[in-house]
Amino acid sequence: MTDKPRHRLPATIEGEFNRVEETIPATTQPTKARAFSFGDPEPALSGGITDYLGIFADYNSLYYIPPVSLSGLSKVLSANGTHASALAFKRNQLLSNWKENPLIDRKEIRAAFQDYLVFENAYFLAIRNGLGGVNRYVRLPAINMRVGTDNNYWLLDNKGTMTEFSAHDVIHLQGNDVRQSIYGVPDYFAGVQSILLGEAATLFRRRYYQNGAHAGYIFATFDLDDKEASAIEEAIANTKGPGNYRSMYLNMSSMVGGKPGITKDRIQLIPVGDYGNKDEYDKIKEVTQQDILNLHRVPAALASIMPVNAAGFGDLKNVREVYYDSEILPMQAIWEELNDVLPTRGRIAFKEPRWLTNLG
Structure with a gap:
């Protein structure tokens, strides 16, 4: 019985690959790729009060x-x-x-x-x-x-x-x-967007700490059957709190051209959100605060x-x-x-x- 063809990897990675492969049952047919997104963005204020309606x-x-x-x-x-x-x-x-x-x-x-x-x-x-x-x-x-x-x-x-x-x-x-x-219209009406931007920054910061997934990511698995993939999909959907980014779960086949690919890990977490966004909070708050004080001339x-x-x-x-x-x-x-x-x-x-x- 001949060994399956395999790309050559460094010895340390080769050993890890073999150990992981032994724990995952072989599938007779390639798994179909599937995707599921969760964590829809939540607007802080629906409707635009800045739409001028006339009299x-x-x-x-x-x-x-x-x-x-x-x-x-x-x-x-x-x-x-x-x-x-x-x-x-x-x-x-x-x-x-x-x-x-x-x-x-x-x-x-x-x-x-x-x-x-x-x-x-x-x-x-x-x-x-x-x-x-x-x-x-x-x-x-x-x-x-x-x-x-x-x-x-x-x-x-x-x-x-x-x-x-x-x-x-x-x-x-x-x-x-x-x-x-x-009717009179307040002078600060011209800066309502700055006022709401300050609110949005504060809400973003709160969600950043309250939400377990601070930034969006792709959670990828390879070669799982539909039952296992569905279980992971359901578990993630049930534990994910309301967040500031969308996230996605993927289950794909590691086969490339009918041959095993070079995927080392059967589970991967790929960040797509910018973790540094949280550091922009102070800048946004500072700018909007100055805008508001300018609006009110205080x-x-x-x-x-x-x-x-x-x-x-x-x-x-x-x-x-x-x-x-x-x-x-x-x-x-x-x-x-x-x-x-x-x-x-x-x-x-x-x-x-x-x-x-x-x-x-």
């Missing part, structure tokens, strides 16, 4: 539909910590200098500040007395408010109920949008960002003063526009900051 009336022509998804903007608020923190910082800056108002409670203005920063729209409803005068103003949640088509406003709720208000009783503070004049020194060099951010008092002049005063001026429609005794005013009054 149209709803199907029953009662109110105008906002040009961007208000629900989407609220979700973006919780998608990125830097984004939410920057908005909260600007809200607190306004609130810290707020002068108490007899017609608008502090809790009402605090919520209205947040509405305007997130949606660039804020609404107040006049609560009138029996003579038609205004007793106070309450904030209406901007996410549920719609501008009506008949000189009115509508308040929607999650149960489908709609409450109508006359335009005479509602004060609407809106930002600017060059494409329409009914200095890193005031945003609790740790300096990366020994020099730091310089004199924080100077940074604070420049920020107050270039950002806080303009924001206060926007809110003071409401004084054109507010009663004299309820006009909005802001105090000078404590650090400025103590300079003398």
